[in-house]
Amino acid sequence: MIVRVRTLIAAAAFAAAASLPFGAFVAAQEPDFDAPPPPQLFGIDLGISVYRPELGNCQLCHGWNGLGGNAFEDNAGRQWDPGPSLVDSKMTAEEMIEMISCGKLGHSIMPQYLEDAWKPERPCWGKTTADVPDTERAGLWGAPLYPDEIEAVVLWIQTAYQGKVFSLEHCLLYFGAPDALGCNYLR
Numbered sequence: 001m002i003v004r005v006r007t008l009i010a011a012a013a014f015a016a017a018a019s020l021p022f023g024a025f026v027a028a029q030e031p032d033f034d035a036p037p038p039p040q041l042f043g044i045d046l047g048i049s050v051y052r053p054e055l056g057n058c059q060l061c062h063g064w065n066g067l068g069g070n071a072f073e074d075n076a077g078r079q080w081d082p083g084p085s086l087v088d089s090k091m092t093a094e095e096m097i098e099m100i101s102c103g104k105l106g107h108s109i110m111p112q113y114l115e116d117a118w119k120p121e122r123p124c125w126g127k128t129t130a131d132v133p134d135t136e137r138a139g140l141w142g143a144p145l146y147p148d149e150i151e152a153v154v155l156w157i158q159t160a161y162q163g164k165v166f167s168l169e170h171c172l173l174y175f176g177a178p179d180a181l182g183c184n185y186l187r
Ligand code: HEC
Pocket: 050, 051, 056, 057, 058, 059, 060, 061, 062, 081, 082, 083, 084, 086, 088, 089, 090, 091, 096, 099, 100, 104, 108, 109, 110, 111, 113, 153, 154
């Protein structure tokens, strides 16, 4: 059901994004909701929506500008470190995909986002649940991501954060509003 809803959103976004000359072409096509959404959608826009609070909520720990989050205390009074700056990350895209899919091995709050990760058919760093006890794995995030969504968020990280100077253009894209107050410091 989630797939279906997301596919519908994706199809609507695709139709909206298509500029007028292509509008007729899009309208003439019978939508096939069982087909994978067009590749264009697995781009920056999808990556941003994964990063924002609605889906992956990466910004909670890594900051909306990728500079890292603020330390916080949980309900049990434990102190948690925020996520590190993604601007300073030295990881390749493949390493990021593995990290986001699996979560950080060891005692870390970097969650696992791929539901099937650590299973025999999708090992993480060559290991499965049989090799690594639950306590050594960060838990699965409440709203797991699809592999395409993970690829898209890495694209966004590498476009706007990693080794980059976060620009006004990136900021406006992230907030999706030309008058976003959070971007004032970049004006
Ligand atoms: C609850 C906090 C939290 C959330 C939510 C979270 N992260 Fe993390 N993330 C961390 C922490 C903490 C680390 C550091 C892990 C370590 O090395 O100990 C990390 C590490 C990473 C790294 C590796 C950076 C490096 O170079 O070492 C990437 C990439 C990353 N996170 C991406 C994401 C993405 C994308 C999302 C959302 C889909 C996300 N994170 C959500 C806390 C979080």
